[in-house]
Amino acid sequence: MPTLTIDDIKVEVPEGTSVLQAARQAGVKIPTLCYLEDVQAIGACRVCLVEVEGAKTLIASCTQPATEGMVVKTNTGKVRSGRRTVVELLLSEHEGDCKVCSRSADCELRTLAEDLGIGELQYTGEKTKRLVDQSTPALVRDTGKCISCRRCVTVCNEVQNVGALFAQGRGFATLIGPAFAQDLSDAVCVQCGQCAAVCPVGAITERNQIDEVWDALEDPTKTVIVQTAPAIRAALGECFQYPPGTLVTGKMVAALRRMGFDAVFDTDFTADLTIMEEGTELLGRLKKALVDGESVALPQFSSCSPGWINYMEHFNPDMLANLSTCKSPQQMFGAVAKTYYAKKIGVEPEDMVVVSVMPCTAKKFEAARPEMNDSGVQDVDIVLTTRELGAMITQAGIDFRALPDEEMDAPLGISTGAADIFANTGGVMEAALRTAWAIVTDSAPFPFPNLHVEPIAGLEGVKTASVKVTGAKGDWAFLEGAELKVAVAHGLGNAQKVIDQIRNGEAEYHFVEVMTCPGGCIGGGGQPRFTTNEVRRKRIEAIYKEDEGRELRQSHENPAVCALYEEYLGAPCGELSHDLLHTHYYEHERV
Amino acid sequence: MSEEVKQCSCCEEEASEEELLARLDEVIEEYQGKPGALIPVLQYAQGIYGYLPEVALKRVALGLHKPYSEVAGVVGFYSYFSTVPRGKNLIRVCLGTACYVRGGKQVLDAIKSRLGIDVGETTEDRLFSLEIARCFGACGLAPAMSIGDEVFKRVRPARVPEILSRYNEVDAEKEGVVNVAG
Numbered sequence: 150m151p152t153l154t155i156d157d158i159k160v161e162v163p164e165g166t167s168v169l170q171a172a173r174q175a176g177v178k179i180p181t182l183c184y185l186e187d188v189q190a191i192g193a194c195r196v197c198l199v200e201v202e203g204a205k206t207l208i209a210s211c212t213q214p215a216t217e218g219m220v221v222k223t224n225t226g227k228v229r230s231g232r233r234t235v236v237e238l239l240l241s242e243h244e245g246d247c248k249v250c251s252r253s254a255d256c257e258l259r260t261l262a263e264d265l266g267i268g269e270l271q272y273t274g275e276k277t278k279r280l281v282d283q284s285t286p287a288l289v290r291d292t293g294k295c296i297s298c299r300r301c302v303t304v305c306n307e308v309q310n311v312g313a314l315f316a317q318g319r320g321f322a323t324l325i326g327p328a329f330a331q332d333l334s335d336a337v338c339v340q341c342g343q344c345a346a347v348c349p350v351g352a353i354t355e356r357n358q359i360d361e362v363w364d365a366l367e368d369p370t371k372t373v374i375v376q377t378a379p380a381i382r383a384a385l386g387e388c389f390q391y392p393p394g395t396l397v398t399g400k401m402v403a404a405l406r407r408m409g410f411d412a413v414f415d416t417d418f419t420a421d422l423t424i425m426e427e428g429t430e431l432l433g434r435l436k437k438a439l440v441d442g443e444s445v446a447l448p449q450f451s452s453c454s455p456g457w458i459n460y461m462e463h464f465n466p467d468m469l470a471n472l473s474t475c476k477s478p479q480q481m482f483g484a485v486a487k488t489y490y491a492k493k494i495g496v497e498p499e500d501m502v503v504v505s506v507m508p509c510t511a512k513k514f515e516a517a518r519p520e521m522n523d524s525g526v527q528d529v530d531i532v533l534t535t536r537e538l539g540a541m542i543t544q545a546g547i548d549f550r551a552l553p554d555e556e557m558d559a560p561l562g563i564s565t566g567a568a569d570i571f572a573n574t575g576g577v578m579e580a581a582l583r584t585a586w587a588i589v590t591d592s593a594p595f596p597f598p599n600l601h602v603e604p605i606a607g608l609e610g611v612k613t614a615s616v617k618v619t620g621a622k623g624d625w626a627f628l629e630g631a632e633l634k635v636a637v638a639h640g641l642g643n644a645q646k647v648i649d650q651i652r653n654g655e656a657e658y659h660f661v662e663v664m665t666c667p668g669g670c671i672g673g674g675g676q677p678r679f680t681t682n683e684v685r686r687k688r689i690e691a692i693y694k695e696d697e698g699r700e701l702r703q704s705h706e707n708p709a710v711c712a713l714y715e716e717y718l719g720a721p722c723g724e725l726s727h728d729l730l731h732t733h734y735y736e737h738e739r740v
Numbered sequence: 741m742s743e744e745v746k747q748c749s750c751c752e753e754e755a756s757e758e759e760l761l762a763r764l765d766e767v768i769e770e771y772q773g774k775p776g777a778l779i780p781v782l783q784y785a786q787g788i789y790g791y792l793p794e795v796a797l798k799r800v801a802l803g804l805h806k807p808y809s810e811v812a813g814v815v816g817f818y819s820y821f822s823t824v825p826r827g828k829n830l831i832r833v834c835l836g837t838a839c840y841v842r843g844g845k846q847v848l849d850a851i852k853s854r855l856g857i858d859v860g861e862t863t864e865d866r867l868f869s870l871e872i873a874r875c876f877g878a879c880g881l882a883p884a885m886s887i888g889d890e891v892f893k894r895v896r897p898a899r900v901p902e903i904l905s906r907y908n909e910v911d912a913e914k915e916g917v918v919n920v921a922g
Contacts (some may be wrong), residue, residue, distance in 0.1 A: 318816045328797075328812030329823075338811065480889020740801045740808045 162166055168210040169197055179223055180232065182239075182349055183298035184211045188308060194298055195235045196261065199223045206320070207231045222457055233265050239609075242321075243271035243350070244279050250351045255678050258296060259351035276554035278324060282331035287340040287356060287510040287516040292324050295352035301325065302342035308667060310642040311460065313338035316711030337463050337739060341456035341665045342510030342534075342674020354679055355510045355675055356536045359541050361441055362531055365502040366409045372494070374412040374500045375405050376482045376561070379420060379665070380508040380572035380670035381535050383691040387677040388539025389549040394687030396695055399554020405544045406555060409579060415557045416505070417564030419481040420571040420580070423453065424704035426730050428476045428585045431660055432625065440627050446470035448651065448658040449637075453477045455515035456665030456674075458734065460641050465648055466736035472730040474731040477506050478571065479512055480521050482561065483528025484582045484729040489717045491524075505532045508572075508673030511665065523729050534675025542667050563709035566600075567697030573689040574639035574669035575605040575612060578662040580636070582616065583703045589618060591623040600692070608668060608682060610643035611636060614659075635660045640667040757795075758906035763788050764796055768803035777804055778814055778898040782821060791822045821869065826869040829907055833885045836875030842885035843896070848872065851885075854904060867908070 151172060152161045160175040167190060172179050183194040192209035199210045202220035202279050202296050205230060210221075240262060279293030297316065299431065302325060305314045313336045317324050327336030347351045365373045386395040405413045412436065430449065436444040452458060452473040461472055475486070478740060482505070487498035495567045505512060510531075516529035533541070542549055544740040557563070570576030579602045586595055596616060599601060621629040636658045638644040644663040648735055650656040666672045668685035671692065704710065741831060755763075769779035769783040781804060785796045801808040816822040817850050831837075833848045848859075849878055862869040868887075878884040881893030887907055889895070 304808065306810070312809055315807065315809035315813040316817075317809075326809075328808045329816075337807075659792050740798045 151215050153215050153217070153221060155221045156223055166201060166215045167212045168201070168215050170207070171215040172199075172221070172438075177223055178211050180264060181211060182236075182257060182261060182296070183300060185300050185303065185347060188264065188347075189303040191299065192567050193305075194296070196232055196241070197236065198228055200225050200228050200230045206247070213606050228276070229265070233731070235269055236261050236265055237267055237270060237272055237669050239296050240267070240270055241406060241646070242276055242277045244276040245291070245351060250294070251354055251357065252351035252368055256351065260424060264648045273613070275321070278322070280326075280330060282326070282332050283336035283356070285338065285340060285356070285514065288333060288353060289344060289356050290326065290333060290336075290353050291351065293325060293352075294350050295325050296350055297323055297325055298349060299325065299352060300347040300349065304343045304347050306556070308640050308675070309339070309341060309343055309460075309641055309665075310464075310645050311337065311341075312338055314344060329623065330468045330543055335736075336448045339459035339463070340511040340514040340666065341641070342676075343666060344734065346499055346666075346672075346674045346676065346678065346680060347512060355537065356513060357530050357537060358513070358533060359537050359544070360481060362504055362533060362541065365504070365531065368502075371500060371502045371505060372411050372496045373409070374490075374561075375410045375488060375504045375506065375566045375723065376414045377401060377405070377421075377506040377538075377694065378416045378508055378512075378572070378670060378677070379569050380507050380673060380688070381538070383572060383671055383688040384508065385539060386582055388536065388542070391410040391550075392687070393684040394691040396691045398695065399550075399556070400552040401538075402548060402550040402557055403555040404545075404547050404549055407552075408541065408545050410504070412558045412561070413555075414486070414561035415564050415568075416482055417506075417568035418526045418573070418626040418707070418709060419478040419684045420453075420568035421484065421565055421704035421707040421710045422485070422730070423475055423478050423571075423577075423708060424567060424584050425714075425721045426481075426726060427451065427473050428581050428588065428704075430473055430475060432583070432585060432588065433722065435628065435659065436437045436624075439631075451662040452518055453571065453577055454663060454670075455509070455664045456511040457644065457663045459511065459514070460644070461516070461664070462735055463737045463739055469734045469736065470733060474733065475493050475523075476730055476732045477512075477515060478568075479507060479526055479532075479728050480515065480732070483516070483521070484523045484563060485713065487524030487526065487528055488729060491715060493560075493618075498526050503528065505529050506535065506538045507532055507736075508535050508670045508676045509666075510534060512673040512675075520732060535673075536675060536677055539677065560709040560712065563707060565701035565704055565707050566702035568705040568707075569692055569696045569699070572670045572692045574608070574664050575583050575602070575637045576669065576692070577664075578602065578605055578614075578637050578660065580704060581660065581662075586616075587703060587705060589622070589628055590620040591622040593620040599697070605635065605637045605662075606689075608639075608685060610640060611638045611647055613637070613656075633660070635659045635662070637662045639664045639672075641665055667719040742918075755920040760788055761795070761799065764799055765803070768800060772803065778806060778811065782811075782815060782838050786821060787800075791825050793823070796846060797823075806922050819874070822869075824860075825862070825866075827866045829867060829887050830871065831878070831887050832873040834873045834876055834878070834883060836873070836879065836882075838879035842882040846866070846897045847883050847895050847900065849884060850900040851904070854900055869905070889892075 150161050155172050155175050158175045160171050162171045179197050182196040191209040191640050194214035197210045198207040200222040201208050205405050264499050268352040277293050282290040302314050306312045388579040402413050434445045437445040450472045450477050483503045490497050491501050513532040516532045521528050567580035605612040616633045618628045618631045636647050638647045671686045671688035752869045771781050786792050797811050801811045883895055885895050887893050
């Protein structure tokens with residue numbers, strides 16, 4: 150345990166701690182840019198420079214290990230001037246107009262310039278080459294704004310195991326992007342937007358679709374309805390200076406109503422529906438395997454997360470049969486809204502516009518998939534990220550913090566607590582277990598306290614649990630005594646680890662939940678910046694609180710979902726369900 | 741292994757696409773799972789093809805389980821790698837510090853005007869490609885240039901036509917030998 154002195158403060162830190170981390174422990178703030186806690190410390194940007202006694206030059210504190218007796222100064226003339234020069238040089242290459250950049254309010258480079266007291270730019274010269282890539286439905290890249298911090302490269306390669314982005318070329322000509330300046334649409338990119346979530350500047354952002362929504366809302370011939378994903382309510386408040394983990398469900402509904410949506414609905418409704426379908430599908434697979442002796446793909450993988458679907462199609466196409474055929478809740482919503490609900494209110498599907506608010510960029514891609522048109526037209530028309538909704542509320546001149554709490558509309562706004570927890574890692578599995586248990590045992594008490602499956606909660610990359618079935622009844626008696634094994638992974642790198650275990654026969658599961666983004670949807674690529682593990686935890690706490698505050702906490706108890714089956718769909722996994730709520734997948738190349 | 745590859749790149753007979761891929765697959769198999777495999781495999785691939793075509797790069801990415809973006813990034817970083825076909829003889833003019841001060845730039849200009857090509861280009865008859873190098877460790881012999889594996893020292897611009905034509909002759913001679921043997 151080395152002890153060092155930082156700005157005259159003595160601090161003892163564990164072996165292997167960097168000077169930057171030690172300074173944070175001592176309460177000394179060192180500015181950073183390329184650094185990403187727990188993900189990247191590479192000393193690329195040189196903003197975190199400090200003076201170390203005995204060293205000839207200034208040292209990047211993020212890569213410098215703290216050693217016994219080290220004396221560090223973080224606030225000397227040399228340090229201030231060094232950091233300023235570094236940021237001025239970055240600014241001299243940076244192409245873009247801060248006045249109208251989508252990141253002007255939360256740009257880390259601009260904030261640094263201000264914090265370091267940079268008034269005028271003394272360096273002028275060549276700018277970074279500008280290539281604007283608008284090839285995908287989800288993301289827009291602008292290489293001119295890129296400062297080559299490599300955060301996106303590390304997240305794409307090491308956290309997500311995708312590798313769409315890498316440094317191309319050398320020296321000043323280096324551009325971060327796919328191979329040979331390819332468009333993102335030609336590269337293997339799962340559109341998860343984790344790159345956009347970590348980009349410190351405006352070099353990678355979601356495709357902005359705000360004006361499309363305004364146009365729809367102003368079109369008198371259209372019935373415009375909106376669905377909001379469970380993760381939005383725990384994060385949207387951050388766009389209006391609420392601390393992370395503040396639930397703003399009621400204010401969000403009020404804001405959407407004031408913006409002019411004809412009905413404000415909840416993706417939670419179709420999250421409950423997903424549990425009915427996906428749970429039934431899983432029990433069906435188990436019955437086929439254990440009773441009928443049929444060969445059937447197990448484990449079943451969850452299919453709610455469109456980045457994960459893209460990942461499977463490209464990286465593990467031989468295991469597509471393991472994916473649940475259930476559409477994601479977003480797409481189930483579109484299909485149900487433009488059939489069941491449209492009929493109910495007497496509107497033709499082509500006159501209805503379904504807008505989604507998602508924590509996700511891949512949802513934009515998913516909505517645009519050509520097969521997602523089971524209502525006869527595109528089921529979900531426009532997808533906004535949480536950030537875009539925040540911006541729209543501001544554009545509308547709505548004082549969000551002053552809004553009253555309002556309720557979602559019926560019937561597609563009615564939901565249970567099981568749907569809320571779709572927002573975080575472990576939530577889909579927990580919701581599925583709650584309902585599967587009730588179906589199999591005819592509603593015997595759930596074997597975990599307070600309906601929470603503790604072993605699969607939290608931010609561990611891969612979590613597992615096993616549930617012994619007791620009290621199985623009727624059709625499901627064959628499961629009596631069986632041990633149901635489940636795994637939960639978040640972040641595609643962790644998902645690949647589970648797949649490799651399954652492939653190598655090192656582990657055996659019946660059901661695996663995968664969410665593309667670290668922490669699940671609450672950490673999605675479309676959420677307010679900046680998402681750290683601490684922010685993830687707070688958003689997850691909020692989601693559990695939302696669940697626990699509900700009267701109904703199990704999907705099969707949702708009265709509106711029960712009515713949907715009675716009035717329209719028939720039974721879960723029935724013929725109409727199959728047509729509207731299930732999908733198929735395509736094999737793609739890995740390179 | 742390296743000798744074998746050299747034979748391939750100088751081979752007079754054109755190998756079929758399948759044969760080239762089969763050779764590349766052998767190399768990939770040998771290096772699979774080994775740390776630091778990417779650069780040597782790319783070197784062999786360039787030896788096999790004479791340059792690095794897309795088909796080879798994608799094969800390498802798949803075979804070594806590397807993202808295509810990373811393979812492209814490495815290829816783009818090192819000037820040694822080329823993604824466009826090169827002429828039979830690759831001219832590299834050193835513009836490292838020592839060669840630059842001793843007139844490497846003038847040597848380069850002389851070659852450019854003699855061959856009518858710019859850096860990174862290939863003559864129409866596919867005989868020469870021209871590239872610049874950043875020091876091949878022959879600073880004492882500056883300015884230096886190389887054609888294929890042969891290094892020329894203390895080159896003056898006036899010597900350029902003679903060096904190039906000599907290379908032409910060597911080439912002609914070699915073909916003559918092949919003809920006699922055939």
